[in-house]
Amino acid sequence: MNREASLSKRVLTSKGLRYCPVVTSKNGRIKPDTVIVDGQEEQHPEGAYYISWYVGRKLMRLSVGKDAADASARRLSKEADLRGSCDSNDDSNDARPTLNKIRIVDAIDEYLSETKMTRTSATHSAYELALRNFTDSCSKTLLHEITRADLLGYIKHLRDQKLSDRTCHNRFEHLMTFLKANGIEKLAKKRDWPKFVQQEPESYENDDLEKFFAACDEEEKVFFEFYLMTGFRKKEVTYCCWNDINLKQNVVRVTAKPEHGFRPKDWEEREVPIPDRLVNSLKQWAKSRDGSPFVFPTRNGTPRKHRTQLLELCKGIAERAGLDPNDFWLHKFRATFATKHLQAGVDLRTVQLWLGHKDLESTMRYLKPARGKDVLTKVNATFA
Numbered sequence: 001m002n003r004e005a006s007l008s009k010r011v012l013t014s015k016g017l018r019y020c021p022v023v024t025s026k027n028g029r030i031k032p033d034t035v036i037v038d039g040q041e042e043q044h045p046e047g048a049y050y051i052s053w054y055v056g057r058k059l060m061r062l063s064v065g066k067d068a069a070d071a072s073a074r075r076l077s078k079e080a081d082l083r084g085s086c087d088s089n090d091d092s093n094d095a096r097p098t099l100n101k102i103r104i105v106d107a108i109d110e111y112l113s114e115t116k117m118t119r120t121s122a123t124h125s126a127y128e129l130a131l132r133n134f135t136d137s138c139s140k141t142l143l144h145e146i147t148r149a150d151l152l153g154y155i156k157h158l159r160d161q162k163l164s165d166r167t168c169h170n171r172f173e174h175l176m177t178f179l180k181a182n183g184i185e186k187l188a189k190k191r192d193w194p195k196f197v198q199q200e201p202e203s204y205e206n207d208d209l210e211k212f213f214a215a216c217d218e219e220e221k222v223f224f225e226f227y228l229m230t231g232f233r234k235k236e237v238t239y240c241c242w243n244d245i246n247l248k249q250n251v252v253r254v255t256a257k258p259e260h261g262f263r264p265k266d267w268e269e270r271e272v273p274i275p276d277r278l279v280n281s282l283k284q285w286a287k288s289r290d291g292s293p294f295v296f297p298t299r300n301g302t303p304r305k306h307r308t309q310l311l312e313l314c315k316g317i318a319e320r321a322g323l324d325p326n327d328f329w330l331h332k333f334r335a336t337f338a339t340k341h342l343q344a345g346v347d348l349r350t351v352q353l354w355l356g357h358k359d360l361e362s363t364m365r366y367l368k369p370a371r372g373k374d375v376l377t378k379v380n381a382t383f384a
Contacts, residue, residue, distance in 0.1 A: 005053040005078040007071060009035050010063075011044035012117070019050060019061075022068075032068040046117050048110060051075045053082060062183040065110060102143045102182070105135060111178050130174035133158065143182055151175070151188050158194070165196035201365055203336040204228075208323055215321035220313070222281040223296055227330065229278040231337030231355055234310070234330055235262060238303045241293045242286070247279050254356065260303065265356060272354045338366040 007030070008019040020035035020042075033045045049071035052061045064074040108131045116124045137157035138150045154175065158168040172194050179187065204212075209228070213221055227237060236254050239262040244253045253271045256263045264270070282295075292301035304310065307330070315325035334355070341351050352363040 003079065003082045005051045005075050005082060007049060007051055007075045009033075009044065009047050009049050010114070011035055011037075011042075011047040013037050013042075019052075020044070022049070022071075030068040030072050048114050051078050053078060060183060061181075063107070063110060063114075063181055103141055104138070104143055104146070107143055107182055108132075108135065108178070111181060126170070127174050127178070130171035131178055133171060134175050143184065146179070146184065146187065148187050148189070148192070152192060155192070155194055165194060168194040169196050198365075201335040201339075202332055203339040203366075204332060208327070209336075211321040211323055212317060212328070215317050218284075220317060222278075222285045224314070224317075224333065225278050225281055226295070227333040228337060229274055230272050231334050232272075233265065233334065233356075234307055236264070237296065238262075238294075238305060240295045242289070242295055243293070245282065245295065247283060247286075250274050250276070250279055266358050268356060268358075270353065270356050335366065338363065342366055 007022050009022055010017060010019050013020070018037070020037050023031045023034040023036060023041055025031055033043055034041055035044055036042075037044075048063050048066050049068065050061050051064050051071070051074055052059060054060065062078075064071045112124065112128050112131065115127050119127075134154050137154045138146070140146055140150060151172075155168060155172060158171055163171075176188065179185070213224070216224065226232070226240075230237070230252055232240065232254065239257050239260060240252065240254075241257070244255055246252075251271050251273050253269065254264050255269050285295075290297075290301065294301070294303055296304055298304055311330060314328050314330060318325045318328040338351055338355060341354070342348070348360065348363055348367070351366070352360055355363060357363045
């Protein structure tokens with residue numbers, strides 16, 4: 001077993017979140033908030049310090065707070081633990097000696113503080129709710145006292161609130177992510193995780209789309225065509241600027257807008273090809289530009305941030321078209337984008353790239369509905 005522990009700080013760089021080595025002075029003390037980024041010293045007051053070590057070939061990391069002196073002391077303490085474990089040939093409690101003084105509420109506050117700084121407000125709120133639920137259900141004080149029984153009690157606590165199976169699963173997942181960040185793993189068994197039924201994504205039928213767009217005015221038409229033909233998420237549409245669009249090459253990009261507090265999901269920018277139909281609509285829409293950099297701004301030239309208003313607009317158009325408003329919502333346009341491209345024969349990995357999915361499994365959810373009507377036609381033809 002490796003006897004050394006290193007110290008880094010998780011900070012926000014131009015390339016996203018990174019674990020960066022700390023800088024020490026000539027006397028060996030850590031320079032507070034100073035790290036090495038791409039070979040250069042930088043000041044980063046944000047973020048927390050982490051100690052890291054190896055158990056066999058597995059890298060372990062543990063958050064040790066925001067105080068440089070305390071973090072340095074924790075690193076030395078961890079190295080002493082590692083040397084003791086090596087001498088006794090016992091690796092079973094590699095993380096526990098460092099955890100035995102950390103209070104659960106302190107670890108949660110620190111984790112939420114970092115999450116607020118590095119994630120979206122919605123993600124931060126989701127973690128906050130999940131972790132506060134855990135403190136309501138768990139009577140333990142220290143991190144190292146948490147057991148599998150506490151996790152099972154947490155699941156029961158969630159179900160007693162009459163939450164859906166999917167919500168129980170999501171909150172449990174948030175808790176497990178928090179525990180892993182603090183060096184606690186493998187407390188829950190696979191069968192312990194809350195189960196839920198994975199619903200197939202719904203997509204719009206062509207007839208309904210024709211009626212929907214026929215009921216739109218000019219602005220509504222180009223707005224929802226953009227949703228449908230780019231597959232963008234709501235915030236990606238909201239913060240799309242004219243300089244993200246190349247009408248000559250039929251492409252639109254998702255790019256970070258740090259000055260407006262927007263970053264792409266998973267920190268990945270991407271480029272999506274768009275059809276001539278949308279290009280022509282955007283060319284006409286561009287003629288009415290009022291100087292705002294955003295493609296679909298409010299009257300004041302600012303981004304349309306209110307999801308509820310956009311959802312009400314979508315449902316209002318559906319009602320004008322004689323369609324059921326309950327069958328219309330914003331994310332369904334994104335699902336339709338994926339389904340239609342798969343029906344047209346675009347390969348799965350390309351659709352994954354266009355959607356900005358982190359893993360292929362998320363994109364594969366659209367395969368089954370994409371095959372529905374086409375498969376039925378072929379089956380009928382086979383046995384005609």
